[in-house]
Amino acid sequence: MAFDAVVFGTYVVGTGFTVGDSISSGGFRCFIVPQATIGDAPLDVTITYVDQFGNSQTADVSTSVEAYKTSGSHIEIALNAGDTGIRSVSAVSVTGGTTADEFTLESWNEGLGGSLALESSDASQPDSNTGLVGVREFSPAMLLEEETENDLMFTEGVTTLNVDYDGDMFTLQTEQIAIYPENSAHVDTDDGFLPGMFTLDNSTMSMKLDLADESDYNKVDETYMNKGFEIIASGFIQITFDYEVVLNSSYFIAELVDSEGTVKWSKTGTASGTGQVVTFVDDYCVFRVRCIAPNSPSVWTSPVDPWDNHMYIGNVVLDRYKTSGYIEQTGYKYKEFMKALRIIDLGYTLGTADTQVKAQIDVGDSLASTSGFVGPDGTSSTYYTDNNGKIWTGAAAGKYWRTKVWLTGDGKYTPSFDFIWYYFDMWIKHRLLSFPDTNPATVLVPVDFHPLVIESSQANQPDSQFFYLSKNEMLHSALTTDIEISLEHTADVDNKTGEIGLSTYRINKEVFDATDFVYGCITSGVVFNNSTFELEEEEIEPDYSTEIDEDDGFLSCNGTVDAGNKELKIDLLADTTYTVIDSNYPNHGFIWQESGFLSVEFDYDVNINSSYFILELLDADGTVVWSKSGTTSGTGQVVTMNSTKFHFRLRCKANYTTPTDYSEGITVSNIKITRYPTTGLIEMPWYLWREHNKSLDIFYMSITEAVGCDIRAQIYISDDQSGTPNSGWIGPDGTSTTSYSAGYTPMNSAGYAGKYYKLKIMFTSDGMHTPTFHRIEIQETMYIYLRHLKLATSWSESSVGVVMSGYAIDQESNPIMNAIKVILESTYVFGRDTMGVVNPETGFYQIFVKDAYYDKRHLILQVPGKTTNLSLRGYGTPDAVDATSGIPENQDLQFWKAPLCKSVAHVDSLVTY
Numbered sequence: 008m009a010f011d012a013v014v015f016g017t018y019v020v021g022t023g024f025t026v027g028d029s030i031s032s033g034g035f036r037c038f039i040v041p042q043a044t045i046g047d048a049p050l051d052v053t054i055t056y057v058d059q060f061g062n063s064q065t066a067d068v069s070t071s072v073e074a075y076k077t078s079g080s081h082i083e084i085a086l087n088a089g090d091t092g093i094r095s096v097s098a099v100s101v102t103g104g105t106t107a108d109e110f111t112l113e114s115w116n117e118g119l120g121g122s123l124a125l126e127s128s129d130a131s132q133p134d135s136n137t138g139l140v141g142v143r144e145f146s147p148a149m150l151l152e153e154e155t156e157n158d159l160m161f162t163e164g165v166t167t168l169n170v171d172y173d174g175d176m177f178t179l180q181t182e183q184i185a186i187y188p189e190n191s192a193h194v195d196t197d198d199g200f201l202p203g204m205f206t207l208d209n210s211t212m213s214m215k216l217d218l219a220d221e222s223d224y225n226k227v228d229e230t231y232m233n234k235g236f237e238i239i240a241s242g243f244i245q246i247t248f249d250y251e252v253v254l255n256s257s258y259f260i261a262e263l264v265d266s267e268g269t270v271k272w273s274k275t276g277t278a279s280g281t282g283q284v285v286t287f288v289d290d291y292c293v294f295r296v297r298c299i300a301p302n303s304p305s306v307w308t309s310p311v312d313p314w315d316n317h318m319y320i321g322n323v324v325l326d327r328y329k330t331s332g333y334i335e336q337t338g339y340k341y342k343e344f345m346k347a348l349r350i351i352d353l354g355y356t357l358g359t360a361d362t363q364v365k366a367q368i369d370v371g372d373s374l375a376s377t378s379g380f381v382g383p384d385g386t387s388s389t390y391y392t393d394n395n396g397k398i399w400t401g402a403a404a405g406k407y408w409r410t411k412v413w414l415t416g417d418g419k420y421t422p423s424f425d426f427i428w429y430y431f432d433m434w435i436k437h438r439l440l441s442f443p444d445t446n447p448a449t450v451l452v453p454v455d456f457h458p459l460v461i462e463s464s465q466a467n468q469p470d471s472q473f474f475y476l477s478k479n480e481m482l483h484s485a486l487t488t489d490i491e492i493s494l495e496h497t498a499d500v501d502n503k504t505g506e507i508g509l510s511t512y513r514i515n516k517e518v519f520d521a522t523d524f525v526y527g528c529i530t531s532g533v534v535f536n537n538s539t540f541e542l543e544e545e546e547i548e549p550d551y552s553t554e555i556d557e558d559d560g561f562l563s564c565n566g567t568v569d570a571g572n573k574e575l576k577i578d579l580l581a582d583t584t585y586t587v588i589d590s591n592y593p594n595h596g597f598i599w600q601e602s603g604f605l606s607v608e609f610d611y612d613v614n615i616n617s618s619y620f621i622l623e624l625l626d627a628d629g630t631v632v633w634s635k636s637g638t639t640s641g642t643g644q645v646v647t648m649n650s651t652k653f654h655f656r657l658r659c660k661a662n663y664t665t666p667t668d669y670s671e672g673i674t675v676s677n678i679k680i681t682r683y684p685t686t687g688l689i690e691m692p693w694y695l696w697r698e699h700n701k702s703l704d705i706f707y708m709s710i711t712e713a714v715g716c717d718i719r720a721q722i723y724i725s726d727d728q729s730g731t732p733n734s735g736w737i738g739p740d741g742t743s744t745t746s747y748s749a750g751y752t753p754m755n756s757a758g759y760a761g762k763y764y765k766l767k768i769m770f771t772s773d774g775m776h777t778p779t780f781h782r783i784e785i786q787e788t789m790y791i792y793l794r795h796l797k798l799a800t801s802w803s804e805s806s807v808g809v810v811m812s813g814y815a816i817d818q819e820s821n822p823i824m825n826a827i828k829v830i831l832e833s834t835y836v837f838g839r840d841t842m843g844v845v846n847p848e849t850g851f852y853q854i855f856v857k858d859a860y861y862d863k864r865h866l867i868l869q870v871p872g873k874t875t876n877l878s879l880r881g882y883g884t885p886d887a888v889d890a891t892s893g894i895p896e897n898q899d900l901q902f903w904k905a906p907l908c909k910s911v912a913h914v915d916s917l918v919t920y
Contacts, residue, residue: 012113015096017042020050021106024099032897033813033851034059034092035114037084045076046105054112055098058090059814059822063097072110081115091814091822091849150340150429169332170414170424176356179328179414179421186238186323188214201234201298202309213321216296220314224258225303229634230268235295236320242290242418245326251279251319256590258300258307261318266291270630281322288419294320299590300660302618327418334424336409339374342433348405350430352394353412354750356712358420365390365415366427370400370408378403380411398429405431425750514704517697519766519783524689532687533770533780539711542683542770542777548573549599549678562595562659564672574676577657581669585619585659596656597675603715603774604682606647612640612674619663622673627652642677649775683777687770694730694763697787703754703761705786706739710749715773718780719746722766724759734759736767754785761787811888811895812853815845815866817904818882822850825868827876829854829900831861831888852900856890864888866902879904 013035016027039052051069058064070085086093096112170177188207202222206215214236226232238246252261256275263272265287272285296318301307309316348370355364367390371377378401382389385399390413398405414422521539524530534543551570563585565578575597585593613622617636624633627650655675665671703724710718721743725733734757738745741755746769768780815823826845829852833839836859843854847869864881883901 012040012115015056015093015112015114016099017109017111018052018099018101020101020104020108024096026095026097027112029057029095031094032899034090034094036091037086037093037096038113038115039070039072039082039084040111040113041072041076041078041080042109042111043078045072045074045108045110047074048103048105049074050104050108051102052084052110053100054084054093054096056086056093057095057097058086059092059094060820061094065098069102072104081113084112089821092851150431164336164338166335166337167333169329170334176423176425177334177412177414178423179330179332179416181244181326182329184240184243184325184327185212186325188212188236188323201232201296203234203296205236207236211321212323213319214294214323215317215319218254218259218296218309218316220309220312222309223306224298224309225306226298226300227303229631230297233295233297235264235293237291237293238323238325239291240325240327240418241330242288242420243325243327244288244419245284245286246292246323247282247284247326248323249281249319249321250274250283251317253277254296254316254318258298259316260297260299262295262297264293264295265289290419294318305618328416328421330418331413331415333411333413335411339369339377339407339409341407342431343406344434345404345406346432346434348398348400348408348429348431350428351391351396351398351410352428352430353391353396354424354426354428356423356425356749358416358422361417362420362422363392363415364412364422364424365392366410366412367391368398368408368410370398370403370405372403372406374407376403377407515787515789517695517785517787519785521780521782524691524768527692529690529692530688532684533689538781540689540768540780542687542772544605544681545684547680547682549601549680551575551678562593562657564595564657566595566597568597572676573678574674575655575678576672576674578672579615579620579657579665579669581665582667584662584664586662587659590660591658594656594658596654598652598654600652601680601682601774602685603649603651603772603776604653604680605649605775606645606681607653608643608645608677608679608681610640610642610676611635611644612676614638615657615671615673616663619659619661620671621658621660622675623656623658624648625654625656626650651774682774683772685772685774687772689766689768689780691765691767694725694728694765696728697762697764697789699789700761701788703756703759703764703785703787706747706752706754707784707786708747708749709781709783711779711781712749713772713776713778716776716778717748717771718778719748719769719771720766720783721746721769722754722764724756724761724764726759726762728763730763809855809857809895810853811856811890812851812897813899814850815852816850816899816901818901820899820901823866823868823879823902823904824848824850825870826850826852826866827869828867830865830867831856832863832865833859833861834863835860856888856895859890861888861890862886864900864902866900 013030014027015029015037017025037054037056050072052072053066053069055063055065064087066085067087068085070082072082076082084093099112167177169180171180187209189209202219202224204217204219206213206217208214216234216236224232246263250261252274254261254275254277260273260275262270263285264270266289271287271292272283351366351368353364353366357363367380367382367387369377369380378385378399379387381387381399383391383396383399385401391398410427412424412427414424416422521535524540525535532542532545533540551568551573563580563583565580567576568574569576577595587593607624611622613635615622615636615638621634621636623631624646625631626648632648633644633646657673703722706720706722708718708720719738721736721738723733723736725731734741735743737743737755737757739747739752739755741757766783768783770778770780772778815826815829817823825847827847828842829845830842831840831854839857839859839861841855841857841861843852845852845866866879866881868877868879870877879902881900882903885898885900888895888898888900
């Protein structure tokens with residue numbers, strides 16, 4: 008029989024001691040139970056208590072609790088010599104500890120027993136029994152609010168502001184902002200000193216730059232000289248505009264450049280268009296005209312007037328995410344038998360660190376007494392933002408509640424809101440069993456409760472009963488009927504039939520944070536970083552023996568690849584005429600296609616005439632990301648470029664005939680590519696043991712997504728410790744062909760209960776980005792092992808009675824050790840003789856008594872080293888045990904204990920003296 012703990016009191020470091028419960032007789036061992044993990048300072052505890060004999064005293068020694076002792080640990084209190092238990096605690100003194108450390112003083116699995124219908128039901132919960140030992144008063148439950156649940160449509164019964172629903176998640180809406188040139192555009196008047204004149208016009212929503220005639224132009228470098236219009240915004244995701252470009256393509260180019268200096272759009276020559284859309288995420292951009300030739304110090308002079316070269320940009324519109332929005336429930340959820348609304352979990356994905364999802368809850372026990380939307384401290388200024396947020400309900404249980412969810416962003420990114428989990432406790436309605444005083448074989452018991460237990464225990468779960476769970480998830484409805492209950496007794500085992508109202512399994516959530524996969528797991532291509540896992544950058548080399556570009560642009564040269572020396576080389580030819588076709592041709596180079604990479608490192612040696620030739624590195628979009636000309640060299644040059652291709656090329660940029668005696672060229676060597684691996688793996692090599700699992704129900708995985716990447720998971724299940732048979736690695740349909748993705752997914756366990764399982768997490772990447780793994784949660788259904796109320800198998804089959812307890816003591820009032828049974832006999836009522844067990848270490852006994860005057864008693868002892876048991880006769884107080892009134896007083900029983908004799912005769916294995 009398991010007993011509820013008696014909490015003798017609570018102590019908080021820095022606050023003091025609060026007196027708790029007590030017992031009227033006997034004594035229980037006392038334990039320190041931390042309510043949260045103890046801080047970094049140990050503490051010593053001394054108590055003042057009433058011992059098992061009713062004497063008040065203070066412990067001679069203190070009991071130490073080490074630093075960082077975990078919540079729920081049991082540390083037994085040191086009592087004075089001769090004391091085996093306590094009845095109450097009146098004072099506590101503590102040395103050391105950390106402010107706010109909290110612990111209770113409790114008994115542990117020790118008690119005075121109980122009986123059917125020991126006391127009346129709780130007045131506030133008339134169908135919940137508080138006096139039946141071993142019967143759970145409430146059960147944990149969960150509620151998932153997600154748009155895909157047919158009966159829990161979060162998209163219905165809500166009001167929204169500035170959010171959209173895409174069929175899967177809620178995100179912030181987008182909006183358009185028109186740019187008024189005279190108000191919002193900043194004129195860049197001196198960057199590079201490009202000769203020209205600006206015109207800004209709000210009436211036509213236009214910006215125009217006219218280049219100056221009869222002016223000198225030369226290219227200082229790749230960035231200067233230029234002039235343009237800056238646009239600064241709080242954040243945007245797309246820009247739309249009209250344009251007209253009339254520029255000499257040999258000398259000028261119009262460009263749209265982001266805050267990093269990357270060109271997002273460009274035009275040269277004569278071109279125009281309306282509604283041009285360019286998509287990129289930023290809070291700054293500039294439209295500019297840049298001089299591209301000739302190289303300084305050479306100068307090109309524009310013609311005399313009339314000469315028209317200009318860039319016109321009009322009707323600029325920025326698309327961005329709105330910076331805030333919300334979803335507010337207009338109706339309340341209601342749970343009639345709510346005991347406590349406890350925890351909220353928010354399911355969401357953040358765009359960046361500048362985005363957020365937060366919530367508040369309006370809660371109460373009636374519609375007239377709800378709190379309004381408040382956060383975890385009960386005020387409107389705080390919000391629930393993390394998982395496992397403890398819900399504030401004030402003094403209410405939380406029968407009525409509704410939620411408001413806010414999404415906030417920075418204009419450039421939006422968070423995505425998916426679902427809410429609520430965790431709460433629900434009262435379980437029990438109707439007490441009443442047995443008549445006769446000897447029944449079968450009785451009819453009226454019941455009014457739900458869930459309903461009507462079946463006996465199963466052979467494979469001897470301590471559990473089936474029950475039927477309402478589809479409405481703990482919304483109990485009354486059921487009035489008569490149930491026939493058979494009281495069957497089997498020798499030497501507990502009777503497990505005839506008890507109703509017991510829940511036999513519970514929902515459990517196992518959480519595996521990234522930190523749980525750090526030690527002992529098989530990993531490949533991943534790294535643990537700041538409480539998460541992501542792909543680990545790797546360095547590879549290109550295959551120098553392949554992919555030489557021999558004819559692109561028909562640049563006359565000798566190009567070679569030396570794989571042994573890891574070298575690329577281009578030598579220009581003497582006495583050769585090179586003619587420029589356009590800004591790209593002629594050229595010659597080396598191209599590599601990769602799955603994607605982050606940067607390229609290389610050595611270079613350049614010896615070319617800077618007026619006519621240039622060495623360039625281009626990405627997959629053809630954008631020049633690095634260049635050199637003239638005579639220069641370097642080692643370990645690193646160029647950052649998120650791309651799937653890189654191209655080293657030597658390009659001719661002006662007409663030129665090389666001399667007869669001529670030797671110029673370039674060499675690139677020791678190329679190294681840094682990228683994320685295309686795959687990564689985390690795999691548990693061992694099984695997690697969940698002996699009492701009934702089923703695996705829901706799989707949840709939290710990740711941060713990235714472009715071109717994904718994280719999937721599979722589970723390997725067995726119900727035997729050996730791992731055979733097993734499911735193999737399977738996904739949500741119970742086969743090896745599927746895998747779990749981010750979010751909540753129902754599980755198919757391929758017929759296994761899930762007593763043993765392990766996890767595998769698989770990463771994929773495009774080489775340029777990495778996803779991030781946070782955690783996995785598995786919702787399990789676990790059996791609750793309930794030991795049913797014991798019905799005795801002898802002495803009195805017809806009626807069990809109530810429990811009387813106390814200590815077996817000798818003539819000196821000292822507890823008698825080594826006792827195993829106490830026997831009460833009645834010479835007044837036939838068939839009422841009874842026996843009960845005695846704790847041989849403490850002398851504490853328990854025995855069932857009923858409707859009799861017990862005038863004789865014996866105590867059976869088991870003596871180490873002896874082949875016979877000893878029986879002690881009753882002595883002293885009480886004269887007799889009077890149980891005729893129904894409920895006798897718990898009391899100590901005194902016996903005469905003579906000195907143990909040296910030897911005894913064998914008399915039916917029992918010696919009485």
